[in-house]
Amino acid sequence: MKKNGFSILFPGHVDAEYKQLSQECCHDLGLDTLCSCISNDVKEQNLIMNVISNITADPNVAEYRRQVFMDILRCPKLRTRMTELFDKLDFIRNFSASRIESDEKLGFWHLMHRLDELNDYIKCVEDMKTCLEDEKLESEGLKSFLGYIDELYNEACFAEMKKDIAELKVKAADIQSVTVGINVNDRFEAVSMGLISVNSRQFRKSNIVSNFADAIASKGKINSEAAWDGDMHYHQVDKLHEHKISNFINNTGGYLALRSTPFVDAKIRATVTQTPDGDGTSGATFYLDKVLNKMLDSMVKKLRDTLTKYADIAIVNISQLVPEFIYYIRFADFIEQYTEKGFRFCEAEAVSEGTVSMDAKSMYNMKLAVNCEKMDDIVCNDLVFDDKHTIYILTGANRGGKTTITQAVGIMFVLAQGGICVPADSFRYKPVDCIYTHFPADEDKTMDLGRLGEECVRFRDIYSACTKDSLLLLNETFSTTSFEEGFFIARDSVKAIAQKHTRTIYNTHMHKLAAEADEINQTAGAAKVSSLIVKSENGQRSFKVEVGLPEGMSYARDIAEKYGVTFELLTDTEKTTR
Known part of the structure; x- marks a missing residue:
């Protein structure tokens, strides 16, 4: 997006480095579920x-x-x-694209439809401008947009084009004739054609032969200027099987004859339509009506392409920004919906300096x-x-919310750095350059190395x-082996x-790992490790x-009591079943 000149996601004045979260990380944080x-x-x-x-860790991007x-x-x-407006733009583009094949055969009539489409494009852009101007925008991004x-x-000259379209606009049903000017060479062969006028009346039929003869025999009838002065006769060419017109042209000097020679210009030859064999004119003449249609189609195509070129200056560039708007709009609808239900959200405040790299108040998992x-x-x-709490060893009872709070922290950073309101009362943070998660792997991913081997390789x-x-989130890492082995690896990690x-x-x-936080903190130059516990009140x-400090064995007692494997519960069950 940024390469195309403008973006409401990537500020042009910021040269930031972006990193892609792994698929495993996105899954561990539940981002796929959140997106759905x-x-x-x-x-x-x-x-x-x-x-x-x-x-990206650049706070300017998050603030933008x-x-x-x-x-x-x-x-x-x-x-x-x-x-x-985006739906309307998309409909116009898709409708226009779906008729590309047939458009080549519609000629002048399609030009009228193309003018309609272009007028709709311009109206969409104007409505978009009005829509933004009516709001009191505060963001640098939307003001710049x-x-x-x-x-x-202005670059596409839409104001002038809109005026021209209004003047040229003629309903297809009202078009009865088209006036064209044909340029010819010294052999009177048609070489190019231009549109002179679109008319709501048909030309009146006149004597073909006499008018044509007058036009080519009298020098007074040959205009010295190419501009039409209105003095002209209508020479109708009927589709007659006996080809009287072709015979007449042939007999009066072959002005419209086209020799079968390799030196004839290919563009001229492309306008030739062979007459049926056996009529004496094969390879010598072409039907004027078919020539006009072909040349008119070519002229209309050039006009259409020119209109499209100017339209694309604005339409293509604006359309490329639609996905960025959709990103913000969908999140805004989501936040608004849950705010109405009573859920609390706040604006995140990105900081670049200071001893506190995250301060979350009343946060929860989205x-x-x-x-x-x-x-x-x-x-x-x-x-x-902060400086005293950089690494947390989180312990607590099973199903006590340890994974939920771990996941919540990751989601907070993802949303905040995406510019979205976060689920908390307040959230100040220093953006992270990437988030890494180490959650238990699926069984089929540990076949070759075994669970512990896979965990070690992935952690490394x-x-x-x-x-x-960075932000590192570990969930029961190195817990697939014996306590002694897991503790040794975890402490070094x-x-x-x-x-x-x-x-x-x-x-x-x-819990022993958390209990040794103070000992680990004796290492010179290392960040501080803290024990974080999920509180348990009366079980x-x-x-x-x-x-x-970790509460230790009390958690094991809770689990044992829940599943009935204490000595008292087991023996009571044994007595009951006798």
Whole structure:
């Protein structure tokens, strides 16, 4: 989009580097599910996914997008009207394209239809300008887009073209005749033709032979100027099988004869229509009516192509921006819909400097919103990334919300950097250059290396790619082996991540790893590791997270009691069944 001159997604003054999130990451964060909730159209889902999965750490891009999105979110009438105009543009383009093959045979009549289409194009562009001018735009992107439309409108000379179309506009049903001028060579062979006028009356029939003879015999009848002065007779050429006209022309000097010679210009030869064999004129003459039709078709095609060229200056460039508008419009409709249901969203604030790289207040997982009836069903959390909390070791009871909060953080960054409002009361953040996830792999992906081997290889690749500006989300990594082996690998991995200062949430059941956070923090020059727990109150999951020491074995007791495998529950069951 940016290469074509303008974009409301990619600011032209920012030379940013973009990275593509992996398919695994998009799936782990549930972005595919989120896209399907935002739009029912598969093409639009792919469009939205393509935008949000390409991210950059440049805060200027996020701010540019945020401003555009807020303008579109604040103006529901703008969204509705722009969608209608985009649908109309798409219909005109598709309708025109569907008639390409037949258009070649429609000649002058198609030119009239093309003028209608061009007039509709111009009206769409004017309506788009009016629509944007009626709103109090605040974003740099939409203000620039309005200026961009003005520039294209003027460059395509749409104002002048609209006036010309109004003057040339003649309904097809009213057209009774067309006046043309034919240029000939010294052998009176037709070489080119131009349109003189479109008439609402038919020419009156006159004596063909006498008028033609007068025209070619009297020097006084030969005009010295090419411009038509209105002094002209109508010479009708009838489609007669006996070819009287052709015979007459042949007998009066062969002015319209065309020799069968390789030296004849190919363009002239292309206008020849052979007469039937045996009539004495084979290879010598052509029917004037067919010549006129062919030359008229060629002339109309040139006029049509010229009109299309000017129309494409504006239409093609504007049409290329339609997907970008659709991206914002679909998200705005989605946010508006859930805001009306009581769900809370806020504008994200991108920062480039400071010790705090994320400060989220009352955030929640966007995926929960599409599965809950009301906001009261969702538990919100606060979380901060700063110099003292760069890596979190997250522990808690099974099904206590560890994966949900891990996923929520990733979605927050994806939405914020896409310019979209985020599910929270407030969200300040330093944009990430990429998001990497390490969630449990499907069984069929671990056949060759085994689960632990696959986890190690995948983690090594992720670690090599991530930087201090990345976001790393680990979900039960290295949990497919014995506790001793998994703990050894996990501890070394966390130490290595700390050396890169990568913002990380490591969701794990290894409470010992979280308990050794202080020991890991003794490494010089490393980022700080903190223990983050999902609170459990009297055995009940609260789904609230806070910084604190892991609660350890109490979680195992919760699980055992839930599934009836404590000594008391097991022996009571045994006694009951006897």
